[in-house]
Amino acid sequence: MQLSFKNGAAQTLAQLPTGSQAYLERLDLPEEMSQRLMELGFLPGTSVVAAGSAPGGDPRIFRVDGSEIALRRDTACRLYISAEPIPDLDQI
Amino acid sequence: MSDSGSCHGAAPQTVSRKEGHYVALVGPPNAGKSTLFNRLTGLRQKVANFPGVTVEHHVGRVKDSTGRELFVVDLPGIYSMTPRSEDEQVTYDVLTGAKESLGLPDGIILILDSTNLQRHLVLAAPVLALGLPTLVVLNMADDLEARGGKVDPSALAREIGAPVALISAASGQGVERVVQFLQGTGARPVVPQPRVELPVLPNLPARRRWAGRVGLQAGYTPPAPPEWTRRLDRIFLHPVLGPLIFLVVVLAVFQGIFTGAQPMMDGVESLIGWSGERLGNLLPEGILRSLLVEGVWGGVGSVVVFLPQILLLFLFIGILEDSGYLARAAVIADRTMSRVGLQGKAFIPLLSAYACAVPAIMATRTIENKRDRLATVLIAPFMTCSARLPVYTLLIAAFVPNTPIVGQLLGLQAAVLLGLYLLGFAAAVGTALLLRSTVLRHAKTTFVMELPAYRRPSLRSLLLRLIDRAVIFLKRAGTVILLVTVLLWVLAHLPYKDGKAPPIEESIAGQIGRAVEPAIQPLGFNWKIGIGLITSLAAREVIVGTLGTIYGIENAEQDSPPLIESLRKDLTPGGAFALMIFFAFAMQCFSTVAIVRRELGSWAWPAAQFAYMGLLAYFGALATNQLWLHFR
Structure with missing residues (x-):
């Protein structure tokens, strides 16, 4: 894997190294796509673990809210993450 | 079987209000809706189309102990009550009574996966808010227990103000609770008072937080991660082993469809020939005999011959799908398919198209992205289907000498046949690329796939599916072919x-x-x-x-x-x-x-x-x- 980011340095899910965990901050995707991902558990504030990938590294597989979801890198790079839990979720 | 009904004839093509009470079966994809439906209705089910839409559904009937019959309608899976795809729109319309021919359902069975209860409970809020008598079914109780998870159904029932049943549709455990609910349907529903009014939940994050709180109140302990699934995924998605296993699976399906089906096809063919001859002997020589034997029997027979091949294909796909491997295969195939403007989920329909484009095109329904589904439907008929094979075989036998090319390994005839397969494949790829740079230029292909835990496929649901497919195939292909052959016979005489x-x-x-x-x-x-x-x-x-x-x-x-x-x-x-x-x-x-x-x-x-x-x-x-x- 060409990613040399530390967990803290990763800004999007695409950069999150396999085996690491982060919190989802926001989804920067068209309405329909982000709605679908939110239904699958990709809600802001949720903990996401990079679980693996297809042979060749794309799509990648993420563990979120009790299930495993495969996403292409070009989708994952629009999901911004943070290393710390996000407070004040109720304001979203 | 836990229902008390006896086997009856077929349900009508469309359900209408006049025909009695009906219960809608809803839930997210992968929650086990079809398994429960099969368990409740067995062979008393039929594929039906809702009037005005092109989405296919299963309608089955259940007869209760008093002899009263009611219909169960298996609706397309939904994640939320915000309809976006055609499938979701149908579910939404039925649940809100927008389908006038159908009217509001007399009851709803909401089926959720108990191993992932909190995420699935998100759907409970909007469904319960409809105010219809609803039974919340928590499926996969055996899985939950085996992995050390817990939930208290009666506490959950108090929280949400609706009866809750913890069941395993696959093993039949607890299904009698669902049957009881069905029996009460239509009578005045007995609904426990909710302890709290269900809150108004404006958006998804709010609903998810509500689901989390409710789960906690119901004593929900999530199960341990599915260790077996993770172990298997380390093999099936391994950088080297993964693609190898993928190739072996594809080749095995291929080989199975062609080699495995051959004896059965020969059997069917000689049975048709034999019975046609018998029929011919019964009739006096003349127009009627010629029409029936050459026209009807020969024409319809030439299609029925393909039945074993199509059933075998659906058997393989059913096993791969029910076990959970198909989702992994789609993930592996996605990268290659994205290069020609397709996506991983298109892999299954395109593989099926080598047997027959008709079931392949039906199988594209699993692709939610409209653009990707369209592209797949448009290129599928280029795959060399089994109906081309008799034509190729005849022409090659007549015009290509069987000179060896690579010793005994490959003859010229086989090489020409292989070339024709490659030609069809190349035309499909070329067309996909053409679509990507023209009509589908602006729409983006996407790929989002939930990977379910691996499960052992159940023989029962595989068989039910095969029977279903056989009936559809015989009915559809049979009617068209019958008409055309009779017409040709008439025109030729x-x-x-x-x-x-x-x-x-x-x-x-x-x-x-x-x-x-x-x-x-x-x-x-x-x-x-x-x-x-x-x-x-x-x-x-x-x-x-x-x-x-x-x-x-x-x-x-x-x-x-x-x-x-x-x-x-x-x-x-x-x-x-x-x-x-x-x-x-x-x-x-x-x-x-x-x-x-x-x-x-x-x-x-x-x-x-x-x-x-x-x-x-x-x-x-x-x-x-x-x-x-x-x-x-």
Whole structure:
């Protein structure tokens, strides 16, 4: 894997190294796509673990809210993450 | 079986209000909806279309202990009550009573996966808010328990104000609770008072937080992660082993469809031949016998022969799907498919299309992205389906000598056949690329796939699915083919002269053939091939039977030579190769046109597809024949 980011340095899910965990901050995707991902558990504030990938590294597989979801890198790079839990979720 | 009903006839094609009470079965994809549906209704189910939409559903009936019958409607899976796809719209319309012919359901069975309860509970809030009598079913209780998870159904029932049943649809555990609910349906519903009013939940994050709180109150302990699934995924998605296993699986399915189905197909074929002969012996010689034996029996029989192959394909796909491997296969295939403007989920339909484009196009429903689904439907008919095989086999046997190329390993005949398969594949890839740079230029392909835990497929649900497929196939293909063969038979025997059928050349069919001859002459085809091209619009393999009939009638005076001999005399090698190329490209299949129309909901797409494939076929064949004329 060409990613040399530390967990803290990763800004999007695409950069999150396999085996690491982060919190989802926001989804920067068209309405329909982000709605679908939110239904699958990709809600802001949720903990996401990079679980693996297809042979060749794309799509990648993420563990979120009790299930495993495969996403292409070009989708994952629009999901911004943070290393710390996000407070004040109720304001979203 | 835990229901008390006895086996009855079929449910009607559409459900309507008049026919009694009905209960809607809803839930997210992968929650086990179909398994529960199969368990409740068994063989008393039918595929139905809701009026006005092209989405197919299962409707089954359950008879309770008092002899009262009610319908269970299996609705498409939804993640939320915000409809976006056509499937979700149907579910939404039914639940809100927008389908006037159907009216509001008398009850709802909401089925959720207990191993992922909190995420699935998100759907409970909007469904319960509808105010209809609802049973919340928590499925996969055995899985939950085995992995150390817990939930208190009665505490959950108090929290949400609806009865809750913890069941395992696969093993049947607890299903009697669902049957009890069905029996109470239609009577005044007994609903426990909710401890708290269900809050108004404006958006998804709020609903998810609500679900989390409710789960906590219900003593929900999530199960341990599915260790087996993770272990298996380390193998199936391994950088080296993963693609290898993938290839082996694909080749095994392929080999199974062709080699494994062959004895069964031979069996069916000889059974049809034998019974046709028997039927012929029963009838006096004359028009009726000729129509029934040559027309109806021969025509319908030529399609029924493909049944074992199609069932075997669905058996393989069913096993792969139910076990959970298919989701992984789609993930592995996605990267390659994205290069030509497709996505991983298209892999399954395209593989199926090597048997038959009709079930393949139906299988594209799993692709939610409209753009990707359209692209897959449009290229699927290029895959070399099994109906092309009889045509290829006949022409190759007649015109290609079987000289060895690579020793005993590969002969020229096999090489030509392989070439034709590759040609179809190349046409599909080329068309996908063409679509990506033209009509589908602006829409983006996407891929989002939930990977379910691996499970052992249940024999019961596999069998039910096969029966379902067999009925649909026989009904659809049977009716179309029946009509066309009877029509061809009539056209080949009219107009009557002096009380008997005219020579085929002067029949209506012959005249039609002569009329198209000028257009196809540059391709190296004569009027007889012309008739075959027209009849094979119904289904490709029909041309073999048609040519057999035409040469048979033509040579009726002498000992008729085998079809291969007649073809060799009648067609140049250039024409024969042109014919193979024509069949590789042309959309000579009425069933495919009809299914594309049904799945895409308009005639415009199948018309464009038919024209595109037809032009490609015509000019491909023209080029082939002209090249041969030039270089021979």
